[in-house]
Amino acid sequence: MVDFSKPSISKKEIKEVEKVIKTGWITTGNVTQQFANRIRKYVGAKYCLPVSSCTAALHLALLTAGVKEGDEIITTPYTFVATVNTILYLRAKPVFVDIKQNDFILDEDQIEKKITKKTRAVVVVHYAGFSADLAKIRRICKKHNLKLIEDAAHSFGTKYKNELIGKNSEFCCYSFYPTKNITTAEGGALVTNNKKVFEKARVLALHGITHQAWKRYKKEGSWKYDVADLGFKYNLTDINSALGLAQLDRISYFFKHREKLYRIYKKGLSKINNLEILSGNQHSKPFRHLFMVKIKSKKVSRNQFIQKMKRKGIVCSMHFIPVYRFSYYKKNMNIKKKHFPNSENAYKEAVSIPFGSDITSKEAEYVVEKIKQILK
Numbered sequence: 224m225v226d227f228s229k230p231s232i233s234k235k236e237i238k239e240v241e242k243v244i245k246t247g248w249i250t251t252g253n254v255t256q257q258f259a260n261r262i263r264k265y266v267g268a269k270y271c272l273p274v275s276s277c278t279a280a281l282h283l284a285l286l287t288a289g290v291k292e293g294d295e296i297i298t299t300p301y302t303f304v305a306t307v308n309t310i311l312y313l314r315a316k317p318v319f320v321d322i323k324q325n326d327f328i329l330d331e332d333q334i335e336k337k338i339t340k341k342t343r344a345v346v347v348v349h350y351a352g353f354s355a356d357l358a359k360i361r362r363i364c365k366k367h368n369l370k371l372i373e374d375a376a377h378s379f380g381t382k383y384k385n386e387l388i389g390k391n392s393e394f395c396c397y398s399f400y401p402t403k404n405i406t407t408a409e410g411g412a413l414v415t416n417n418k419k420v421f422e423k424a425r426v427l428a429l430h431g432i433t434h435q436a437w438k439r440y441k442k443e444g445s446w447k448y449d450v451a452d453l454g455f456k457y458n459l460t461d462i463n464s465a466l467g468l469a470q471l472d473r474i475s476y477f478f479k480h481r482e483k484l485y486r487i488y489k490k491g492l493s494k495i496n497n498l499e500i501l502s503g504n505q506h507s508k509p510f511r512h513l514f515m516v517k518i519k520s521k522k523v524s525r526n527q528f529i530q531k532m533k534r535k536g537i538v539c540s541m542h543f544i545p546v547y548r549f550s551y552y553k554k555n556m557n558i559k560k561k562h563f564p565n566s567e568n569a570y571k572e573a574v575s576i577p578f579g580s581d582i583t584s585k586e587a588e589y590v591v592e593k594i595k596q597i598l599k
């Protein structure tokens with residue numbers, strides 16, 4: 224059996240988590256503060272707020288970007304629903320731009336056509352470990368006075384040219400879900416270089432309580448606090464952060480291991496008829512997150528391919544079902560799939576094959592062998 228993805232959890236992670244549990248302080252505290260500092264330093268940005276998920280980070284980013292009811296937010300339909308849901312939480316309107324065939328990232332050249340007087344922000348999704356063309360998007364956002372929010376759930380550790388994603392961002396959101404480049408079980412972070420964004424997001428992430436609310440039970444804190452805004456419960460616990468810190472200690476191993484898997488797949492799959500590897504783009508230096516292939520066979524459909532792989536004990540996945548295909552959005556948004564030919568094509572052909580920091584080289588070689596058999 225080859226799982227789709229497995230997080231790599233060593234004795235180190237287990238020891239660090241156990242240590243936190245034994246201290247008696249298991250919610251947000253000093254360990255989460257350390258985790259924030261480590262991410263901030265790793266990425267090279269000024270501020271980091273660890274939160275309970277990337278969804279929470281996206282919600283906070285939109286709120287602190289000043290998104291309001293009726294605003295239009297340009298984004299991609301080829302993403303996980305969290306990207307779009309967080310826009311809808313604010314009663315703003317997602318305006319979709321189709322993706323490119325080479326990297327499945329929103330087509331930067333189509334953004335300007337969708338800008339209206341109501342457009343407030345662009346939410347770009349860095350995909351599968353590849354980076355969007357940030358220089359192009361930044362130029363457009365600057366010209367039209369739009370906020371740029373980066374959904375980097377897939378791209379912690381990825382570089383745009385020589386710059387780590389998040390380093391120069393105002394709103395960069397990471398996910399530390401178990402399939403991601405590092406994990407805290409559930410978790411995420413908002414990284415920013417804007418002090419005001421950071422301070423507002425920090426208050427909103429914990430009920431709108433002013434100053435470091437968690438300290439109210441500690442010697443250095445006070446029982447007295449104010450609630451200055453209508454906030455949420457988005458804090459990350461020290462247990463999750465201990466896991467994250469141990470993962471950061473092992474990040475160069477994850478990077479190398481994922482590169483190794485990528486090379487095995489690339490070498491094994493590049494000469495197969497009826498299969499194309501998602502090529503990516505020149506401006507990315509990826510921290511490999513997914514391995515996407517496109518099934519081009521007339522005999523074996525994408526769905527049949529996934530079924531056949533499953534029968535051979537290999538679990539594949541799909542990133543993504545375009546958001547407008549789900550019943551909720553069909554009911555509530557008037558989106559015609561004919562306007563998104565590349566997303567539709569990707570949806571029909573793409574498969575995400577097993578990939579992750581604990582997938583072994585042997586498993587990857589087995590996957591290659593079985594794909595060759597299925598598509599021969």
Ligand SMILES: Cc1ncc(COP(=O)(O)O)c(C=O)c1O
Nearest residue numbers: 276277278303305376398400411
């Ligand atoms: C592109 C993208 N954005 C956002 C999310 C949400 O991440 P989380 O589960 O940490 O909220 C995901 C999750 O898989 C994702 O793939």
